Amino acid sequence: MFPGPTVKNHRRINSSGHSQGSSVPATGGVYLHIPFCGHKCFYCDYYTLAGREDIIDRFVECLEREVRQVDGDSISWSVDTVYMGGGTPSLLPPAGVERLLRALDDTLGLGSVTEITLEANPGEAPLERLRDYRRLGVNRLSLGIQSFDPAVLGFLERLHQPEDSQMTFAAARKAGFDNISVDLMFNVPGQSISQWQADLERVLELQPEHISAYSLTVEAGTGLAQAVDAGEIIMPAEETDYRMFTAVRERLAAGGYQAYEVTNFARDGRTCGHNLHYWRIEPYLGLGPAAHGFDGRRRYWNVRDLDQYLKRVAAGESPRSGSEQLTVAQLANERLAFGLRLAEGVSVTDGLGFGSTGEFRRQFADQLQHWSGKVELSGTHLRATPEGVLFLDSLTADFMLPAEIRTRNLTPDTSCRPSP
Ligand code: SF4
Known part of the structure; x- marks a missing residue:
């Protein structure tokens, strides 16, 4: 055992x-x-x-x-x-x-x-x-x-x-x-x-x-x-x-x-x-056919075919069939979308990369006002309220960061490469 x-x-x-x-x-x-x-x-x-x-x-x-x-x-x-x-x-x-x-x-x-x-x-x-x-x-x-x-x-x-x-x-x-x-x-x-x-x-x-x-x-x-x-x-x-x-x-x-x-x-x-x-958009290894993994910045996935998978691994080859590097804004938006589904919410500083809660509050003042009662910002965390959970899709869309935004703290250097 x-x-x-x-x-x-x-x-x-x-x-x-x-x-x-x-x-x-x-x-x-x-x-x-x-x-x-x-x-x-x-x-x-x-x-x-x-x-x-x-x-x-x-x-x-x-x-x-x-x-x-x-x-x-x-x-x-x-x-x-x-x-x-x-x-x-x-x-x-x-x-x-x-x-x-x-x-x-x-x-x-x-x-x-x-x-x-x-x-x-x-x-x-x-x-x-x-x-x-x-x-x-x-x-x-x-x-x-x-x-x-x-x-x-x-x-x-x-x-x-x-x-x-x-x-x-x-x-x-x-x-x-x-x-x-x-x-x-x-x-x-x-x-x-x-x-x-x-x-x-x-x-x-x-x-x-x-x-x-x-x-x-x-x-x-x-x-x-x-x-x-x-x-x-x-x-x-x-x-x-x-x-x-x-x-x-x-x-x-x-x-x-x-x-x-x-x-x-x-x-x-x-x-x-x-x-x-x-x-929480944290890293994980994905192993097996069609498995997906994430190294903190890059998503990757294995071949979605059992026979191909067996053949490649048996030959000592990697079963990986693709990968995608997330931009800083994509990473922040994923943290936002998943974080708003969590009772704990998402940190607007460590998670979304804003310098302070005040900075986030200023940038999203209109949205915070519009979604008042459905979203709350307390401490460093943005959360959907029980009422807001019923409107998650549109609420999340309103807080998405534009693609050109540059935030701090979101450039992890972690990796989980299989060896060749
Ligand atoms: S095929 Fe049926 S039993 Fe198998 S994973 Fe899908 S839902 Fe579950």
Whole structure:
């Protein structure tokens, strides 16, 4: 079994907790993309494949090889979260997860890691396997429950039934997971407000530490998009989506969950550290087919084709297929857009690069007045109020920085290049 992380990368952090000589955050995450699924759901636009489970062992071998290609010494931040997403990572045998964690520890050092998440689907993660994951150091499970209503699950083409969710959740607790996140979905055609409310009551009975509640969106290129275009499926009215959104925020708040992000809720402070890296525009490594990564200034992505991925990695080549350098204004605007989704908001000094809160207040006086009551600027942070959250798109657009703006503090020198 995985012996536990070493402290290899502690040396990169000074006593103040920041990387030396850099204004970038001291910590970041690692994302591993596991593309296998028992079935390809027709609304899903993630890179996933059904019917390829026979090559899981070969895949693990290649992913391990990609992990070992990373030049750990070129990374100026410390890894504190690992996230195995997909796909359905709970299809991986524990021995595969062990190989990957061991390779990450050898390459990057997992001594500072506080959160290792693995996504699992109800009915596809038996107790023994969950016990093994837990023993290997996985300490957070993300369960794709989506709904407790058989008709909603049927529409979504999910393989599981409500009782599978109940069983897998209980098995996860028995296996020792004290940090479980549950995914729920609303705005599903045919789903009534009362069905959605019943889902919320069922999830509150389970008392997971974290809940993600997403509105079903029609993604281009999916079977759902084709059916909507052909008029075979009609999506719920905007009013229904809005009512379901307000219902989840109100009910979960009353149930003791904090909406620390617009559609993510945590009790007892059990937020998702890995997703916070994304939302705070902090660095992360992305490994596996179609995985995206970010080094503090540049986004990059791997080839979105499993066979190509395996071929390249097996030949010792990089699976990276593209990258994009963000301008200073793009970086600030991403921090703004994601930051306004967070309860903590975004720092207008460290995050957006203004010299002082007063400087930001002067430059955006008209917008602050226009959005009064929907946005607040207190201390150094700009936040959307609960009322403002309902207008996030237009509110964010009004605070975007023009492309030519030059701000301080936004030129991190971090990098996470795989070695050639
Ligand atoms: S199980 Fe999840 S990741 Fe897999 S196809 Fe369905 S929605 Fe996508």
